[in-house]
Amino acid sequence: MSDTPTLAEVCVVACAEAFRGDGEILASPIGVIPTLGARLAALTFEPDLVYTDGDAWQLAAPIPLGDDDAPKLVEAWLPFGKMFDIVWSGRRHVMMGATQVDQHGNQNIACIGPWARPKAQLLGVRGAPGNTVNDPTSYWVPSHSPRVFVPAVDCVSGVGYDRAAAAGPTASEFHAVRHVISNLGVFDFETPDHRMRIRSLHPGVTLDAVRDATGFELAVPDPLPTTRAPTDEDRRLLRDVLDPHDQRDAEVAG
Amino acid sequence: MTADKRLTEDDVVAELRDGMTIGIGGWGSRRKPMSIVRAILRSPLRDLTIVSYGGPDVGMLCATGQAARIVYGFVSLDSIPLEPYFRAARQDGTVAAMELDEGMLQWGLRAAAMRVSFLPCRAGLGSAIMDNNPDLRTVVSPYDGQELVAMPALALDVALLHANRADRRGNAQYLGPDWYFDDLFAMAAQRTFVSCEQVVDTADLTATASEQTIKVSRLFTDGVVEAPYGAHFTHCVPDYPRDEAVQRDYAASAKDPDGWAAFRARWVDLPEPDYRRLAAASLDGAR
Numbered sequence: 001m002s003d004t005p006t007l008a009e010v011c012v013v014a015c016a017e018a019f020r021g022d023g024e025i026l027a028s029p030i031g032v033i034p035t036l037g038a039r040l041a042a043l044t045f046e047p048d049l050v051y052t053d054g055d056a057w058q059l060a061a062p063i064p065l066g067d068d069d070a071p072k073l074v075e076a077w078l079p080f081g082k083m084f085d086i087v088w089s090g091r092r093h094v095m096m097g098a099t100q101v102d103q104h105g106n107q108n109i110a111c112i113g114p115w116a117r118p119k120a121q122l123l124g125v126r127g128a129p130g131n132t133v134n135d136p137t138s139y140w141v142p143s144h145s146p147r148v149f150v151p152a153v154d155c156v157s158g159v160g161y162d163r164a165a166a167a168g169p170t171a172s173e174f175h176a177v178r179h180v181i182s183n184l185g186v187f188d189f190e191t192p193d194h195r196m197r198i199r200s201l202h203p204g205v206t207l208d209a210v211r212d213a214t215g216f217e218l219a220v221p222d223p224l225p226t227t228r229a230p231t232d233e234d235r236r237l238l239r240d241v242l243d244p245h246d247q248r249d250a251e252v253a254g
Numbered sequence: 255m256t257a258d259k260r261l262t263e264d265d266v267v268a269e270l271r272d273g274m275t276i277g278i279g280g281w282g283s284r285r286k287p288m289s290i291v292r293a294i295l296r297s298p299l300r301d302l303t304i305v306s307y308g309g310p311d312v313g314m315l316c317a318t319g320q321a322a323r324i325v326y327g328f329v330s331l332d333s334i335p336l337e338p339y340f341r342a343a344r345q346d347g348t349v350a351a352m353e354l355d356e357g358m359l360q361w362g363l364r365a366a367a368m369r370v371s372f373l374p375c376r377a378g379l380g381s382a383i384m385d386n387n388p389d390l391r392t393v394v395s396p397y398d399g400q401e402l403v404a405m406p407a408l409a410l411d412v413a414l415l416h417a418n419r420a421d422r423r424g425n426a427q428y429l430g431p432d433w434y435f436d437d438l439f440a441m442a443a444q445r446t447f448v449s450c451e452q453v454v455d456t457a458d459l460t461a462t463a464s465e466q467t468i469k470v471s472r473l474f475t476d477g478v479v480e481a482p483y484g485a486h487f488t489h490c491v492p493d494y495p496r497d498e499a500v501q502r503d504y505a506a507s508a509k510d511p512d513g514w515a516a517f518r519a520r521w522v523d524l525p526e527p528d529y530r531r532l533a534a535a536s537l538d539g540a541r
C-alpha cells in the first residue's frame with residue numbers, strides 16, 4: 001500500500017499499542033477506534049487478548065464492524081453480571097471516552113459544572129470509579145482541545161493518580177491509568193509524580209499544536225517520539241477484515 | 255389450587271403508593287417495563303424514588319415530575335447517549351440524585367437481597383461518588399485493615415421487570431443475551447411485578463428454550479402482566495429490536511417546550527391495546 005496512512009489508522013494503531021503486554025485479559029474498548037485497536041492488537045501482537053462483540057458474547061474471531069448479523073464464533077458468555085465479576089477480578093483493561101481528563105489522569109463523563117446542580121448533565125459516572133481502582137484503564141479522545149484536557153475535572157468519574165494515592169492503599173494497589181490516546185498523540189503518566197507526559201505525537205503534529213490544545217503543562221520527553229506508523233499488515237486487516245465499511249474515519253477527523 | 259398471579263398494569267399501579275422506592279429492571283434503553291411505567295405516568299403517584307440502570311423509564315418519570323429522587327449509575331438511551339428529560343431535571347434541580355458506580359448499584363441491591371445493611375467494595379474509593387454522597391461511609395476490614403466502601407443496602411418497596419415470557423405462577427423467562435440485574439432487583443424488593451410479552455403454560459417455557467433461561471423464580475414475584483410490546487420503544491430481543499424512530503422522536507421532543515405534552519398524547523395517554531397496534535405498526539415500518 002503506497003498511499004499515506006489516515007489519521008484514523010494511526011489512532012487505531014495507537015489504541016492497539018495500549019493493549020501491548022496485556023496477555024490474556026479482557027479488552028473492553030468503548031467507541032469505534034478503540035474497538036478496532038483492541039481487535040487489531042489481538043490479530044497481530046497480542047494473540048491471547050480477549051474481546052467481545054460489544055454485547056454479551058466473547059468472540060474467538062472478530063466480526064466486521066457494522067455487520068451485526070455476521071456469524072459469530074462465540075467462545076464464552078459475558079452478560080453484564082459476569083462483566084462486573086471480571087472488573088472486580090482485575091482481568092480487564094478498559095478504554096473509555098472522556099469528556100474531561102486532567103493532568104493526573106482523573107476522567108469525567110458525569111456532568112459539567114457543580115454536581116449538585118450541573119450546567120450539563122452527561123451520562124453519570126457509569127463504571128468508571130470501579131474500573132479505575134480495579135483494573136488498568138486507558139482513554140480515547142477523538143478531538144483534543146483545552147475543553148477536554150483540563151487542569152482539574154468537574155466530577156471525578158475515573159480516578160486519577162493523585163486521588164487514588166490520597167484514598168489509600170485499597171484504592172491504589174490495582175490502579176493504573178495507562179494511555180490517553182487523542183487525535184494528536186499518545187500520552188501516559190510515566191513521570192516521577194505521575195503527571196501526564198507526551199508519549200508520542202502522531203505524524204505531522206507539532207509540540208506547539210499539542211500545547212495549544214492542552215489546558216495544563218505536559219511533561220515533554222527529549223527526544224520526542226513519533227507514534228508508530230501502521231504496517232501494511234495493520235492496514236490490510238483494518239480495510240479487509242475489521243472495518244470494511246470504513247466506520248473509523250467517521251470518528252476522527254483528518 | 256396454585257396461585258394465578260396475572261394482573262393488569264392498572265392493578266400493579268393500584269398497589270403502589272406515594273413516596274415508594276421502586277426499582278426498575280432492564281438496562282438503559284433495553285427491556286424496560288414500559289407499559290407499567292406508562293400506567294404510572296397516567297396515575298397521580300408522586301414523590302417516587304427510582305432505582306435503575308436508567309433509560310427512558312427514568313426520563314419519563316422525570317418529565318412528569320413523579321420521580322423525586324433517582325438512584326443510578328447512568329441514565330442513557332444507548333443509541334442516543336444522553337437522556338434528555340433526566341438531563342433537564344438534573345440541570346433544573348427538580349430531582350434529587352444518588353449517583354453511584356454501576357457495580358456499587360449492583361452491590362446495594364445484593365445487600366438488600368441478603369438482608370444485610372451494607373456490603374464492602376473497592377469501587378467508589380477516590381472518586382466523586384464519595385464527595386457527592388456524604389452519607390456514604392467506609393469500613394475497615396477486621397482481618398487486614400483494608401479500607402473499603404460500605405455500600406448501603408438499596409432496599410426496594412417494589413421492583414418492576416419486563417421478561418420475554420412468564421407463566422401464571424410468576425416464573426419469568428429471558429430469551430435475549432442478557433437478563434441484566436432483573437433477578438437482583440426482584441430479590442431486593444418487598445414485592446415484584448413482572449410484565450412479559452406472553453404468558454404461557456409452564457411446560458411451554460421449556461418447549462423450545464433451555465431451563466437456564468428462566469432467571470426469576472416465582473419465589474420472588476407477586477404479579478404477572480401480559481404485555482405484548484410491553485418494553486417498546488426499548489428493545490426486547492429476540493421478540494423485537496429497539497424502535498429507533500420512536501426513540502428519536504422522544505429525544506427530539508425534549509427540545510420543544512410543548513414537546514413532552516405532544517409525545518405523551520401520542521405515546522402515553524392511550525389504552526394499551528391501542529398502544530400495541532401503534533407499536534406493532536411502527537416496528538413493521540422499520541423493517
